[in-house]
Amino acid sequence: MPLPAAALPLAASPRSAAPGELLAARFAVPQQALYLHSGRVVAGLLQRGSLRHRLVEFEAPCWLDAASALLDQPSPCDWVADTPVALLAMPAAALRHWHAGLPEAAARLLRDMALAQRRQAEATLALLVQDAEARCAQWLLQHARRDDDGRVGIALQQRKRTIAAQLGMAPETFSRVLRQLRERGLVLQSGAQLLLPDPAGLQQIAAA
Template sequence: MTAPARLTQSRPPAISPSALDSVLGSPRLSELELHALAPISQSRQLPVGAAVFARGQAATHLVAVLSGVVGLGSAGADQQFQLERCVHGPAWLDLSSAWVGAGHAQDARVMQPASVLDLSLDGIRVLLARFPDMRERLLLGLAQTVQSLTGTTHDLMSKDAQKRLATWLLQRSPVQGDNVAMKERKRELAAQLAITPETLSRLLRQLMSAGLIEVKGYSIKLLNLAALQNLASG
């Protein structure tokens, strides 16, 4: 399999300060930090279906999604992509592989048109000596990623599909009467919940029949918050 090209443009497009802030977190980066990050940063505008990186490809950059949606999973020999989870920008896509000197653990494919940020690991190492506070930003990013994956793993191990769906709904809108906007396509959400799209549709119908939710297009209204909370924790 041919690995996706990493950096192909002769002159990288400028990265906006707000884009770097969105993934490196608060407080806002100083002008000195932004100036130092500019030469080691590059963004890529990628269409749906494009490969961000391939499983096993040498990881030399820290990779983030600035906007859009990128899926992580595995691509078979027939190029069919098995989606496992989606990353919505702004968020880190792979903050660990380059640090441990390993290849990317998964394939990454664009699910919705995306802007992807590459930060050179070699460049970051140099900057950490100049800007010690940047270590805290990267450690926080790693911690948030681990926390999210730990929570996902716990749910997969301890909750059935209906409980996982109820948990997902409550995480996105814990207020009764609120509408939950489904940013993901059903296939993407089903992959996150480790179920098939058909099972997801069936579970949504069951919750509707029970009077817990109301589905209109890509919006889900929570009708019975207490019942959903009991379902998620029961």
């Protein structure tokens, strides 16, 4: 059940938005904390008026980027209504005032959680805007392990479709990039095992 306005810590003003409407912009410090009362919102990166990179979807009821409003920092991504939505908008300054009145331990916990949420969003969005080859190379390096014999590799424990979804690309794209890396001698595949004979070469691609 959606949270009733009376249960919110601050006075809230109702607001509605149509599909495709920008609710909060990347790099702008939000002046309101938005609570999604009904509908669905997508966070991602707008390019030429289109949400090309979809970071995550939010279904009501939930808060939308309250972390940026609380910390008085720019939003790390764009927030767009994916369906007709009903919102409750609370002044960001009032949210910060309410936060300052919390017990110290609770206030610190909430602030640390807000910082962690923003860092995670920034890291995920940075990964999404990389080209497909760089994303794959970075994923391979992050999941690689060195065996006792010195070989660097990965035991694939997830389906390629699942890995592709984590990287924000189609399964066909993930398979194509792996094939290109194999052709360049950067990846060797043996069943469910991927060997990385040239981690330094992958690092150069990941840094591109």
